Amino acid sequence: SALLEIQDLKAKVRDEDVEILKGVNLTINKGEIHALMGPNGSGKSTLAHVIMGNPKYQITSGDILFEGQSILDLSTDERAKLGLFMSFQTPEEVEGIKMRQFLINSFRNIHKEDKITLLELNKVISQLSQNLDLNGEFLERYINTGFSGGEKKKSEILQMGFLKPKLSILDEIDSGLDIDALRIVAENINRVKTGNMGVLLITHYQRILNFVVPDYVHIYIDGKIVKTGSEELAKEIEENGYSTLEQEMGITI
Ligand code: ADP
Ligand code: MG
Ligand code: MG
Secondary structure: OOOEEEEEEEEEEOOOOOEEEEEEEEEEOOOOEEEEEOOOOOOHHHHHHHHHOOOOEEEEEEEEEEOOEEOOOOOHHHHHHHOEEEEOOOOOOEEEEEHHHHHHHHHHHHOOOOOOOHHHHHHHHHHHHHHOOOOHHHHHOEEOOOOOHHHHHHHHHHHHHHHOOOEEEEEOOOOOOOHHHHHHHHHHHHHHOOOOOEEEEEEOOOHHHHOOOOOEEEEEEOOEEEEEEOHHHHHHHHHHHHHHHHHHOOOOO
């Protein structure tokens, strides 16, 4: 079965009437990288949150299958244990918990059966941090607290590399990065994306796709996927903008 299969998914903000996801269909197989591109406010982050089970949102129809099983009844924590991971568009600052401790706690929570020692885990953390050009002191700081924009995004990729999810959902991991940080972030996405990992790369811009090459590009407008293609589609969007496509397809928002 597919890694992730989203079937005609509709969702709204809980206790409000406005529908945000308006019938999303998406299948991601093991090992595939899917880029999801769309204008601001189209509901990309909402889709990511709904896949992870954020209780702010309520599903009104459709289903989400992970490795063939519906995950709609599972909590976010249970979904993480199945192998789902999401990096936040705006990572939150958490005072009182240091990065290193957070990483180790999360790993132990998700990989309960794994007997890897603390020493080994710390070695892996050091290697991943080095690759991301993050110094050791970074790991002793509170989660995201006072981190620069680039450090926050790198810390998300550090988590992805360390937790080894089956599916990584990266929500605008490229936003706010200068070209050097973008390069490092992209290199490390490629490095930690092991053979079978699926990736849903949510982005507004084509730029990151020069470094992380997608198998499929989906254009997402007003709560659903309106067009699917290859890398070329992303380049067209970069040249012509979303509004040209909207006009072409007769979409009015
Ligand atoms: P994108 O990530 O594509 O920019 P979002 O998913 O963040 O889009 O938002 C899509 C729309 O849903 C926006 O109009 C936004 O204001 C609305 N929305 C998202 N989450 C909430 C929420 N928790 N409460 C109210 N409105 C929301
Ligand atoms: Mg946005
Ligand atoms: Mg967003």
